[in-house]
């Protein structure tokens with residue numbers, strides 16, 4: 028996956044959801060090798076996992092993979108559960124995106140509508156790496 032303009036990502040994610048829907052119930056697309064074995068489907072899952080992960084998805088960001096979070100030591104590894112990846116708020120460099128959620132130490136993380144207690148700027152390449160690991 029290469030870096031795309033922040034204006035393109037929302038459309039990429041929309042298309043990825045369509046690809047996943049087209050494979051529901053074991054259906055195959057024109058590029059499936061066999062049911063469930065599809066390069067297109069794997070890419071779509073990574074794209075969704077990167078920019079539209081299910082609420083509560085755990086992520087772990089090392090120092091240098093995140094920034095702009097007041098109250099956290101910039102040298103710390105952040106373990107959090109994602110409330111939302113704010114794809115509409117990509118950093119102008121297209122390499123970072125705002126992510127909100129709950130620190131793994133937050134007792135409120137199980138409460139779905141509780142206001143997110145952490146918001147930081149995460150590196151897109153780090154989020155892609157994590158999504159790839161999850162979709163394996």
Ligand SMILES: [Zn+2]
Pocket residue numbers: 050055056057058059060064065066067068
């Ligand atoms: Zn397919």
Ligand SMILES: [Zn+2]
Pocket residue numbers: 128129130133134135136142143144145
């Ligand atoms: Zn919290």
